[in-house]
Amino acid sequence: MTMTTGTQTSPEKLSADDLRALALEVVQRALQSGASDAAASISEGDEFSVTVRMGEVETLEESGSRSLGLRVYHGQLSASASTSDLTRAGLNDLVANAMALVRITEADPCTGLAEAAEMGAYENDLRLWFEDVYALPVGERIALAQRAEAAALAADARIRKSAGGSFSAATARRILANSRGFAGEYRASHCGVSTVPIAMDDVGAMQRESWWTSARRLSDLETPETIGAEAARRALRMLGARRVATQQVPIVFAPEAARTLLGHLFEAASGDAIWRSASFLKEHLGERIAAPEVTIVDDHTMMLPSGVGGFGSRPFDGDGLPTRATTVVKNGVLQTWLMNVYAARKLGMRSTANASGGGIGAGNLYIAPGMQSPEAILRAVPCGLYVTSLMGFGVNQVTGDYSRGASGLWIEGGELTHAVEEITIAGKLGEMFRNIVAIGNDLEFRGSVASPTLCIDGMTIAGA
DSSP states (O other): OEEEEOOOOOSSOOOHHHHHHHHHHHHHHHHHTTOSEEEEEEEEEEEEEEEEETTEEEEEEEEEEEEEEEEEEETTEEEEEEESOOSHHHHHHHHHHHHHHHTTSOOOTTOSOOOGGGOOOOOSOOOOOOTHHHHSOHHHHHHHHHHHHHHHHHSOTTEEEEEEEEEEEEEEEEEEEETTSOEEEEEEEEEEEEEEEEEEOTTOOEEEOOEEEEESSGGGSOOHHHHHHHHHHHHHTTTTOBOOOSEEEEEEEOHHHHHHHHHHHHHHHBHHHHHTTOOTTTTOTTSBOSOTTOOEEEESSOBOTTSSBOTTOOSBOTTSOBOOEEEEEETTEEOOOBOOHHHHHHHTSOOOSOEETTEEOOSEEEEOOOSBOHHHHHHTOSEEEEEEEEESOOBOTTTOEEEEEEEEEEEETTEEEEEEEEEEEEEEHHHHHHTEEEEBSOOOOSSSEEOOOEEEEEEEEEOO
């Protein structure tokens, strides 16, 4: 059971040491109030975003937040409460609310903290936080968004409008402490630039596409001009899009589309979905679920080529366990489900250190790259579809049924010929992963989930 209270943030400025001490104090208060165990987490951060349209600022938002969550245990009973009021009165209410809730919950033999011997943090510096992300003056942040949009508009006379250019920045601190001796903290930063140009042909038909860059530090961002030019190229290639006939053909998923397939597989491999019998993978541990060339890894400690931590990297998970890399699928065989401590107990297994926000979350999740270039994969397709964008949410995790709106480019004789839109692609996730016939060498992380180009045989296009 969970309760959220408080809307007031403590007016005093608290240092990292103050916040760690506060988390430990709240844990101690809970124990003194009768809890057998307790865990406190503090999250604070700053966020900034600006959107420009046709060179003018359209929206500008800046905010800061701080919250404290407390989970208490009384034997096999557990409850949680949270607050943004870090005053003494607010903390007293937090502990009192959590203890009141725990007395009315139902017993669960799988609840409870991890064993103390299992807790800890990844020892190496993951380099997750950089000061330059938030040090940039507001005027220069706006200018980055304007430059990306301007570059897209200048790329071609057919780029006549814009849905905007944007810049965002965020910093965060996470502190976790519990009654079994764990206390950990890390900081993280993130920034990004994107733009969405609109291309128009001679008869007034319009196509919009987007492109973006993201990084943990400002100096690792691609230039706004590069982003604008790529966004324009993507919008222009969609002009003249049309439907194609209903048929079964090979489908090549561009990396930005292929990564969504990986997200669906993660949900199906989540321990929560498994113990609830809500996944098509429930009976397939240790079995082949994908083509032999497919290896999928979830790595919470990954470093990017630039020498900074990956977008999903962190030193410990929400249960206070040290993070690590987990091979989910190896040579097509499902090696493990992804679990927090609770799901692991439900399944009679060990946690994979995937606890996040009270549930299960991925780290840096990716399909290992293959040997073929994207161009070579396309050349090998006599007739098919190159998917660049997906729409809708037609995925059933229980059955594996997959059906989503799509757009992209038609492949004829190994060449991209014309744009395609207003179609649906369908299949079953299990069959789709087993029918992967080619994997690209173009793995690139623009977020915490990434995939190279994938070619899947035997899918159905529902079109004209």
